Amino acid sequence: MGHPGRTDRPDRDGARSLRDRGVGAGGHQPGPDRDEGAHGRGGRRPGRLARVPGSGGPVHQPRDHHRGPGGDHPRHRVPQGCPGRAVGGRRHGRGPLRVRRLRGVGSLESPPRPAERVVDVVPTLQALRPRDVSGRVAVVIDVLRATSTLVTALAAGAREVRPAATPREARVRYDRLAAARGGTEGLLLGGERMGLRIEGFDLGNSPLEYTPERVSGKTIFFTTTNGTRTLRRAAGTRTGGGGARRVLVAAFLNATAVAKEVLSAEGDVVLCCAGTRGGFSLEDILLAGFIAAHLERNAPFVFRDLARAAAALYRSMAGEDGRDLARAVAAADHARHLTALGFGDDIVLCATLDTTDIVPEYRRGRVVVP
Amino acid sequence: MGHPGRTDRPDRDGARSLRDRGVGAGGHQPGPDRDEGAHGRGGRRPGRLARVPGSGGPVHQPRDHHRGPGGDHPRHRVPQGCPGRAVGGRRHGRGPLRVRRLRGVGSLESPPRPAERVVDVVPTLQALRPRDVSGRVAVVIDVLRATSTLVTALAAGAREVRPAATPREARVRYDRLAAARGGTEGLLLGGERMGLRIEGFDLGNSPLEYTPERVSGKTIFFTTTNGTRTLRRAAGTRTGGGGARRVLVAAFLNATAVAKEVLSAEGDVVLCCAGTRGGFSLEDILLAGFIAAHLERNAPFVFRDLARAAAALYRSMAGEDGRDLARAVAAADHARHLTALGFGDDIVLCATLDTTDIVPEYRRGRVVVP
Structure with missing residues (x-):
């Protein structure tokens, strides 16, 4: 893609002319140099909000993560603290408390935490x-x-259910516990894939299978x-x-x-x-x-x-x-x-x-x- | 984690004893060797459904993507075509048409496509x-x-809106078109970040800004x-x-x-x-x-x-x-x-x-x- 040419852009509601007159935050001269310097000295990072003289309201100063073509062109660097323009002047007449609340990014990202x-x-x-x-x-x-079956199993007297991410994990843990106990007494394998009981498992994922006769007192390894x-x-x-x-x-x-x-x-x-x-x-x-x-x-x-x-x-x-x-x-x-x-x-x-x-x-x- | 020990497992509804007697799909001897061979010869892959003699219904034969500890232990390989066990015998009495429909995985993953x-x-x-x-x-x-603003802008006579992923992309494309045309006449930049107009943009993301006076006949580069x-x-x-x-x-x-x-x-x-x-x-x-x-x-x-x-x-x-x-x-x-x-x-x-x-x-x- 070609290098973007510099073009004449009409004055937009006076923002350009204010900037040209050097009216920025704290009266500093805005521009690319100041922008770079602010970064180096730990100043405000782009992407934060600024409330500045000559502005009728906050504007968002972007910090682009996706730099497009011409990303290093000075035309596209946004000077910090340069005057913004209000959107419809909605902020006029608000008190200083309101202004303070708007300074931080966090307060804009989500409403204040209610009690x-x-x-x-x-x-x-x-x-x-x-x-x-x-x-x-x-x-x-x-x-x-799954949760209907878990509730049914425990209501039917199952001792506990140990969820496993995969059929293999369920089987391995079942075998390990059986080895430690010297037998599979009191252990069951249950669960489904694609709605169906898994090959070699004792139970599927139908709550109707989890009767007191089958599961009472049992430890069930379960995967869905x-x-x-x-x-x-x-x-x-x-x-x-x-x-x-x-x-x-x-x-x-x-x-x-x-x-x-x-x-x-x-x-x-x-x-x-x-x-x-x-x-x-x-x-x-x-x-x-x-x-x-x-x-x-x-x-x-x-x-x-x-x-x-x-x-x-x-x-x-x-x-x-x-x-x-x-x-x-x-x-x-x-x-x-x-x-x-x-x-x-x-x-x-x-x-x-x-x-x-x-x-x-x-x-x-x-x-x-x- | 320790290597899972081999344990005695009680006969589960006869599945083990059937398997021991060599009653598998087509009468082949099931077991790890046959399982490996089936893979090599392009046989059925695990994870598909099988309807087999001695089974009251389909079961899911797992193909684990997440191999846990003991993943290569022969105990955990599921032989293909070995007898399954029905879940509550729900399939009894279904005709062969039904069985055919259940053979494919696709027919189980989503309901048949309606007209x-x-x-x-x-x-x-x-x-x-x-x-x-x-x-x-x-x-x-x-x-x-965003879409309320797009509709408002076009209803107000905007010529077209060109959406951009980022403020920078919008600006670069705006500049490029302005350079090609020799001026910014008829072009606007609009959009928001965090709900606010972007620094240097003509318009924010409030539909109230997109009046016929502002946007009629214009091409708007727009990002939200x-x-x-x-x-x-x-x-x-x-x-x-x-x-x-x-x-x-x-x-x-x-x-x-x-x-x-x-x-x-x-x-x-x-x-x-x-x-x-x-x-x-x-x-x-x-x-x-x-x-x-x-x-x-x-x-x-x-x-x-x-x-x-x-x-x-x-x-x-x-x-x-x-x-x-x-x-x-x-x-x-x-x-x-x-x-x-x-x-x-x-x-x-x-x-x-x-x-x-x-x-x-x-x-x-x-x-x-x-």
Whole structure:
């Protein structure tokens, strides 16, 4: 690409003429030289905000990460402290307190931290970032079917469930514990890939398999495509610490119990939906909405967009009393996929509210009922 | 970690004893040797489905990408074609047609392609994958404020808008065109970073600035944090082709016109929300919901989860007639952030339905009214 030519540019609302007259921050002469010097002396870095004489409001002074063609051309260096121009003069008449608040970048990046507890929802495993869960109470949701199966297994008396990222990891840990104990007594392998039981595993991912007869008193090594990974990511295992302060396991089966536990806990709340194949899952958002709506009714919280949307969605699709919940869940993409695989009965079970009041928690690699 | 010891494992529903008797697929002797051989001779790869004698249903035979400790131990190689065990016997009594359909992996990964047009919604720029838009009609949505500003500018008579990824790119392209033309007559620079006009730019990202007096007949180089990137990603510029067949630009200001254009177009539809700072934006999902609800009323479409949810959300939060739209948008996180920056009037404008019937389209790097 050619070197950009220098062209005459018309005066823009006087900004150019002010600059030419040397009216900058503190009266210093702005220009490329001063810009370089400011960098070298630890002055303001580009990309920060400046409020300057002759300006009707703050402007953003860019610090380009992606330098395009002509990136070193002096024409494209933005002098620091040169006069800006107001956008519609919206700032006129604001007091000095307001001006001080606008000086920092942080105060513009997010609204000031409210005193109330925040409720947020993350729609998929893939969208879950460490900062979404850090220090918060995380609720992991994978209605179809991982968390429904976990809740069912523990309600049926399973001793604990140890989530594994892969079938191989589950098998290796199973074998290791069996070797240490001198037998496989009391151990089970469970989980799915592509919705189906894994070759050689005792159990699949259908909650209907996790009966008291099969699982009571057992330690279950368990792996699913999204659910177990969401547990780990929420806990910070994969991201090297900085995870949630607590990780609760939610299904419709224990939804009210989880909501009550969240209410009685401290700190901000993030409802982490596993999603399906990287995308949004209606059934997960509906459960997030059920919990959010419960919190909304019982205490003052600050709802982030998706938390507010999920609560409205639950009321709209399932009804305030959950009357239409089974129908709403059955219409979800993944429910129809599982029904086609022959797991229609699972959908009915997983869309049932409050069959148990246990609140499983993920702690040090194990899901247990505390 | 120690090498896993070999342990006695109790017979699981007869699978072990069948295997020991050599009853595998086609009567071949299963085992690690056969497994290795199958790989070498181009046989079935692990990770596919098998329906085998002695099995009550398909099981998933894993192909682990993440080999854990003991990954080469023969204990952990899964022989191909060895007998599986049914999950609850759900497949009994199904005909051979059903069995054939289950043989391929593809038929399990997604439901069979329906004849109707599909409507999907992608919640954020970050979640937008090439396969979400490939060959589809894409509608790009960034209500606060990029697409509202684009629609306003073109409705005010701007000749065209050329989106740029960065302020620097916008400036370089502006300068290059000015040099070629011998002047900046008819050219403008517009856009924002952190919600504010960029230093040295003619216009910010407030639609109120884009009046006929300012922009009529002009070519505008335009950059915003999320909106312009979403346009490009939908068009496939960044992803090396495979983009949408058409990329339409939607705001509430032209919402019904966009919905009608989508109705009269051909092919699947994806509503691409820009989102805010990597997260879900309520105002974008509401517009996606408005368009989805319009499509739902006027033709048979297949709605993916988030499209169905967005339509329900729009009806729930804005009302069937949009009566509560302004209030719903004003309550969104990003709206409150912009209001704190002094852009409250923008929120009111951006939440206004159908002020124009233009449908801007992004073609070869330019947003124009065709």
